[in-house]
Structure formats: structure tokens, C-alpha cells
Amino acid sequence: xxxxxxxxxxxxxxxxxxxxxxxxxxxxxxxxxxxxxxxxxxxxxxxxxxxxxxxxxxxxxxxxxxxxxxxxxxxxxxxxxxxxxxxxxxxxxxxxxxxxxxxxxxxxxxxxxxxxxxxxxxxxxxxxxxxxxxxxxxxxxxxxxxxxxxxxxxxxxxxxxxxxxxxxxxxxxxxxxxxxxxxxxxxxxxxxxxxxxxxxxxxxxxxxxxxxxxxxxxxxxxxxxxxxxxxxxxxxxxxxxxxxxxxxxxxxxxxxxxxxxxxxxxxxxxxxxxxxxxxxxxxxxxxxxxxxxxxxxxxxxxxxxxxxxxxxxxxxxxxxxxxxxxxxxxxxxxxxxxxxxxxxxxxxxxxxxxxxxxxxxxxxxxxxxxxxxxxxxxxxxxxxxxxxxxxxxxxxxxxxxxxxxxxxxxxxxxxxxxxxxxxxxxxxxxxxxxxxxxxxxxxxxxxxxxxxxxxxxxxxxxxxxxxxxxxxxxxxxxxxxxxxxxxxxxxxxxxxxxxxxxxxxxxxxxxxxxxxxxxxxxxxxxxxxxxxxxxxxxxxxxxxx
Numbered sequence: 001x002x003x004x005x006x007x008x009x010x011x012x013x014x015x016x017x018x019x020x021x022x023x024x025x026x027x028x029x030x031x032x033x034x035x036x037x038x039x040x041x042x043x044x045x046x047x048x049x050x051x052x053x054x055x056x057x058x059x060x061x062x063x064x065x066x067x068x069x070x071x072x073x074x075x076x077x078x079x080x081x082x083x084x085x086x087x088x089x090x091x092x093x094x095x096x097x098x099x100x101x102x103x104x105x106x107x108x109x110x111x112x113x114x115x116x117x118x119x120x121x122x123x124x125x126x127x128x129x130x131x132x133x134x135x136x137x138x139x140x141x142x143x144x145x146x147x148x149x150x151x152x153x154x155x156x157x158x159x160x161x162x163x164x165x166x167x168x169x170x171x172x173x174x175x176x177x178x179x180x181x182x183x184x185x186x187x188x189x190x191x192x193x194x195x196x197x198x199x200x201x202x203x204x205x206x207x208x209x210x211x212x213x214x215x216x217x218x219x220x221x222x223x224x225x226x227x228x229x230x231x232x233x234x235x236x237x238x239x240x241x242x243x244x245x246x247x248x249x250x251x252x253x254x255x256x257x258x259x260x261x262x263x264x265x266x267x268x269x270x271x272x273x274x275x276x277x278x279x280x281x282x283x284x285x286x287x288x289x290x291x292x293x294x295x296x297x298x299x300x301x302x303x304x305x306x307x308x309x310x311x312x313x314x315x316x317x318x319x320x321x322x323x324x325x326x327x328x329x330x331x332x333x334x335x336x337x338x339x340x341x342x343x344x345x346x347x348x349x350x351x352x353x354x355x356x357x358x359x360x361x362x363x364x365x366x367x368x369x370x371x372x373x374x375x376x377x378x379x380x381x382x383x384x385x386x387x388x389x390x391x392x393x394x395x396x397x398x399x400x401x402x403x404x405x406x407x408x409x410x411x412x413x414x415x416x417x418x419x420x421x422x423x424x425x426x427x428x429x430x431x432x433x434x435x436x437x438x439x440x441x442x443x444x445x446x447x448x449x450x451x452x453x454x455x456x457x458x459x460x461x462x463x464x465x466x467x468x469x470x471x472x473x474x475x476x477x478x479x480x481x482x483x484x485x486x487x488x489x490x491x492x493x494x495x496x497x498x499x500x501x502x503x504x505x506x507x508x509x510x511x512x513x514x515x516x517x518x519x520x521x522x523x524x525x526x527x528x529x530x531x532x533x534x535x536x537x538x539x540x541x542x543x544x545x
Contacts, residue, residue: 022101024052024242027299028108029291029345031338032093035386036111036379039088039424044080046093049343050105051292051299052242054097060104062091062142073297085112090419090426092142101244103188109417113424115382117502118469119394119407120442121427122531123434126165127157130433134181135416136192138215144418145215146429147194149178154196156215163421163437163530169215176200176207184237186210186220186246187269193217195248197225197233204233206250210269220269225252234287234332240264240274240299241318247271249301251285258284260303262318275319277312279305286332291345293336294360302347304332309349311360325361327354337377337386340365340401348374348388355401366402368395375414378426380438389414389428409436410446410534421530439531440470448523450511450540457545461508464536466495466525474499477526479507481538485519488512489538513542 033047046066048059051074059068059078067079076095084091091110097103127133129150138145143161147154148168155168176198186193191213198207204225209217225233236249245265252259259278263271279285286304293300298316302309303323310323331350339346344356351368372391380387385399391413396404415430425438448462468474476497481489488511495505509523518541526533 022242022244023054023097023099023103024101025103025239025244025246026050026052026054026057026095026097026105027238027290027292028093028095028105029338030108030336030377030386031343031345032108032110033341035384036113036115036382037085038114038382039086039112041082041085041112043082044085046078046080046110047075048078048093048095049075049338050095051297052097052239053095054102057095057097060094060096063094063140065096074292074295088113088424089422090424092137097244099244103185103239103244103246109378109419109426111379111382111419111424111426113382114471115384116440116469116471117381117383118405118442118467119380119387119396120439120467120469121394121409121436122439122441122443122534123410123430123436124531125433126429126435127155127168127433130431132178132181132431133415133429133433134183134194135418135429136183138192138211139213140191143422144420147181147183148433149173149181149196150433154178154194154209154217156217158215159420161420161422163427163435171209171217171219173198173207176205179204179232180234182235182237184246186237186265188245188267193220193269195235195237197235199232204252206233206235206248206263208269208271221271223248223250223263223271225250232284234285236288236290238290238299240314242298242316247274247318249288249290253284258305260285260288262320264318277320277322284332287334289334289336289347291336293345293356295344295358300360302334302336304334304349306332309334309347309354311362313360327362327364331374333374335374335377335388339386339397339399341385341399346401348377350374351388351390351395351403353388353401353403365400366398368393368403369406370395370408372414376417376428378417380426382424389417407442408444410442410444423530437530440468440529441474441525441527441531441534442467442469443525443534443536445536447537447539448509450538452541452543453511453513454545455513455516455542457512459511459540461510464507464509464523465504466499466507467504468499468501470529471501473501475528477528477532479523479525481509481521481523483521483538485517485540486521488514488519488540488542489521489523491523507536509536509538511538511540513540516542516544518542
């Protein structure tokens with residue numbers, strides 16, 4: 001019996017040792033170095049930081065492996081060839097660990113583009129009725145697709161790589177409203193899956209949909225999150241226990257109690273409940289930021305508690321220490337990235353940056369001019385510094401934890417980031433299905449309202465400004481007014497046929513009603529470039545003297 005017991009212990013140790021050698025799904029920080037390069041650059045040594053890098057991990061550039069040197073489980077370097085950065089486009093960077101366990105990391109985008117001092121975007125409705133969107137490559141063709149919810153359907157729309165999309169492939173969602181979507185490979189088959197936070201009345205649940213690689217998805221399972229009322233729920237995915245299976249951070253609420261839990265993935269699209277944290281009578285947890293905040297190679301969680309931000313340090317097996325750090329901040333949407341190039345993850349809350357000290361604590365730095373829900377982070381203008389997209393604006397980072405300038409987004413709110421026309425400039429898809437493509441021509445404002453004007457009189461002029469944010473001259477094809485009552489409006493401008501890089505011109509519009517009534521034409525600015533033509537809505541009412 002003693003021999004058997006000793007043998008069992010030896011076998012147990014061997015088994016534990018074998019299990020301990022299982023590779024994690026790598027996690028890549030939003031902090032590539034360099035962050036972007038100009039087209040035609042020489043070969044680049046790309047430094048990638050994160051967690052869970054196995055000794056034989058390989059960096060993949062648009063799904064193709066590159067020569068990789070693993071420095072530690074939190075850092076690696078890869079050689080990016082001159083041919084990889086020869087022309088303007090955006091590369092998808094991932095890190096893959098081999099079996100046992102292992103898998104492919106989250107995607108980080110690397111723009112190859114000419115830098116600019118400003119950012120302009122133009123919006124176009126592409127998914128009618130959409131209320132929530134998420135981005136991924138569902139058919140593995142290297143082009144970004146969008147999964148979106150609208151009108152009771154969960155839709156997958158394949159991207160064509162030029163800013164257009166194919167007819168959506170739809171799946172019925174039974175009587176529930178979808179409030180959030182995330183993508184990931186939750187059953188390890190190399191095909192993108194979806195987790196949807198769905199609600200009906202005061203009940204929420206996480207619904208798992210497994211992708212089949214052809215745009216169709218199959219409902220796999222449900223994780224109930226709350227009942228009885230409370231705050232809306234949120235979900236984030238990462239391999240918290242480093243076993244090679246994707247896990248979830250999932251919030252829940254029930255009247256005066258709010259909490260989050262860590263459902264651990266089983267590798268087949270199902271989950272088992274793991275660690276959880278409960279609060280009483282607080283505002284409710286929101287969208288967490290996940291990363292290694294104290295440099296120990298284990299994933300941590302920054303959880304927004306609506307009025308504060310709490311830092312939960314992970315121990316690498318799916319458990320977390322109760323928050324040892326709490327600091328102010330009232331934005332329920334957090335993103336983490338290295339905003340000042342010091343190798344330490346920072347936090348973006350609304351329009352402000354909290355710089356990481358590398359030990360799980362943070363210090364507030366700069367704030368941008370426009371406040372709004374934090375939506376995305378990326379190098380939007382190609383200057384080598386990460387920028388922040390909030391609802392309705394892009395905040396250009398200075399590279400030191402502060403912001404340089406801020407630019408309004410025309411045509412829709414901010415959303416998930418990606419280069420949908422592969423021109424090297426990062427775009428976005430808003431939750432309401434508006435595609436925001438970067439362009440070199442910025443036109444603002446998007447509307448001019450003249451109010452009441454006596455018939456037979458002329459209003460004071462109102463001005464729209466056209467700005468060329470590109471690196472070369474902008475060819476202007478024409479400026480005109482068309483639509484209902486167009487003859488009551490006139491425009492004059494100093495734009496000419498070409499607008500030099502980095503300059504602006506003024507378009508002055510007047511309203512002279514010829515008869516009573518309300519008129520609403522549009523002024524159209526046509527140019528050579530993405531998003532042409534752009535329009536300014538005009539409104540004015542003619543009244544009898």
C-alpha cells in the first residue's frame with residue numbers, strides 16, 4: 001500500500017507537471033514598437049509585448065509566420081521584411097503558441113501609411129437597423145468582416161476589402177435584445193465564434209454562438225448572468241488561467257448587488273464558473289481592461305465600478321486578489337494600451353489617460369478636448385503614437401500620455417477599429433452600422449441651420465470648412481447645392497480646383513427664400529479620394545414679411 005501510495009504521488013506529480021506545461025493562448029498588448037511605418041521603409045524589427053509567450057511562439061503577419069525571437073514570456077521580436085511594408089496597407093499582427101494548449105492571440109493592427117497631422121473621417125450607413133457590432137475575419141480570407149445585431153437577427157457580413165460588404169448571413173435571436181458582441185475562438189477549431197450579451201426585460205445572459213467558417217453560426221450554450229433588475233452586463237475574453245482555452249470576464253447584477261465572475265473555458269465552446277467578486281449597493285461593473293499591469297507575466301483586470309476603477313491582480317490560474325488599488329474615474333468602458341512608450345500598460349478612461357507605474361498602480365496624466373465613451377485605440381494618423389477614439393471624436397496622442405489635438409468625426413459615433421478598405425488608414429464601424437472611413441478631406445460642420453428668414457431677404461452667411469489632411473494636394477471636382485428648395489441657397493468659396501496639403505478653404509452659404517416654406521437641400525463637395533462626395537445638410541424656413 002505504501003508503494004502504491006508513493007507511486008500515486010509520483011504519477012500525480014508527473015501529471016501535474018505535464019498539465020503545467022500546457023501553453024497559454026498568448027495575449028498581445030496594444031503597444032507594438034514601432035506602432036506604424038511609412039510605405040517603402042526598410043525591414044523592421046517589431047517588438048511585441050504581452051503575456052503567455054511560449055519559448056517557441058511565432059509572430060504572424062497577416063497569418064503568415066515571420067522570423068521570431070522570444071526574449072521572455074512577455075516579450076518577443078520579429079523581423080518584418082521590406083516587402084511587407086512596401087506599400088500602404090494595414091497588417092494584422094498575432095502571436096501563436098504551439099500545442100499542448102496554445103492557440104492564437106488577439107489581433108493588433110499595424111498601419112503602413114504616410115503620416116498626417118490631422119484625421120478626417122466620413123460616415124456611410126452600411127448595416128440598416130444595427131444596434132451593436134463587432135469585427136473579425138469569419139471566413140479566414142484576410143479581409144475584415146462584421147458581425148452585427150439588428151431587428152432580431154444576428155448577422156455576419158463578409159467584407160470585400162474595399163469598404164463594401166456582401167449580403168448578410170443571418171441567424172434568428174429568440175426574443176432577446178443583444179447589448180454587446182465579442183469575437184474569439186472559443187472551441188479551438190480556428191474559426192471565429194461570438195459571445196452575445198442578450199437581455200429580455202430585467203434578465204441578462206451570455207449566449208455562445210460557434211462559427212462554422214462560412215458565415216453561419218450555431219448556438220452552443222448559455223451562461224445566465226442576472227435576474228431581478230440591475231445594471232447592464234458586459235463580457236471580455238482572455239486566457240486567464242493560461243491553459244490554452246479562452247475564458248471570460250462576465251459582469252452581472254441583481255438589484256443592489258453587482259459582481260463579476262470568471263467563467264473558465266473548457267475548449268469546446270462551454271464554460272464552467274470560476275472565480276467571482278461581489279459588491280453590494282454600488283453602480284455596477286462595466287467593460288474591463290485586461291493586461292499585465294504589474295509585470296509578473298499574469299493577466300490582471302482593471303474593472304470600472306462606474307464611480308471608481310478597481311485593479312484585480314491575477315495569479316495565473318483564473319483567480320484574482322481583491323482590489324488593492326482603487327482610483328477615480330466614472331467611465332464604464334476601459335481600454336488598456338501603452339500610451340507613452342515606456343513598456344508599461346496604461347488605462348484610457350473616457351478622454352483621459354492614467355499612466356501605469358508597472359506595479360499595478362496608476363497616475364492620471366492628460367485629458368483630451370472631447371469627452372465620450374471610450375471606443376478604440378490605434379495609430380489613426382500614422383505618426384507612431386497611439387490615439388484614442390471616443391464617441392464623436394479622435395484624440396491624437398502625443399506619445400507621452402497627453403493629447404495633441406482632437407478632431408470631430410462626421411457621420412456617426414466611434415466604434416470598433418479596423419482598416420476596411422486596406423489603404424493603411426484605420427477606420428471604424430459604429431454600433432449603429434455606420435462605416436467610418438478615413439479620408440484626406442475633412443468637411444465641417446455637417447449641417448447649417450438658418451432658421452426663419454423673411455421672403456425676399458438674404459441671411460448672413462454661414463461657413464463650412466474643407467480641410468486637406470493628406471500629404472499631397474486634394475483635387476476638387478466641384479461644389480454644388482441640390483435637393484428640396486436648392487434654389488433658395490447660394491454658395492461661394494475660395495477652394496479652387498486644388499487644395500494644398502494641410503490647408504483649408506471656406507465655403508460660405510446664404511439663404512434667400514423666394515416663397516414661404518421650409519427647405520432642406522444639401523451642399524455637396526466632390527473631390528478625388530475616399531468618401532467623395534461629402535455633404536452638408538442645409539435647412540431654412542421662409543416666412544412672409
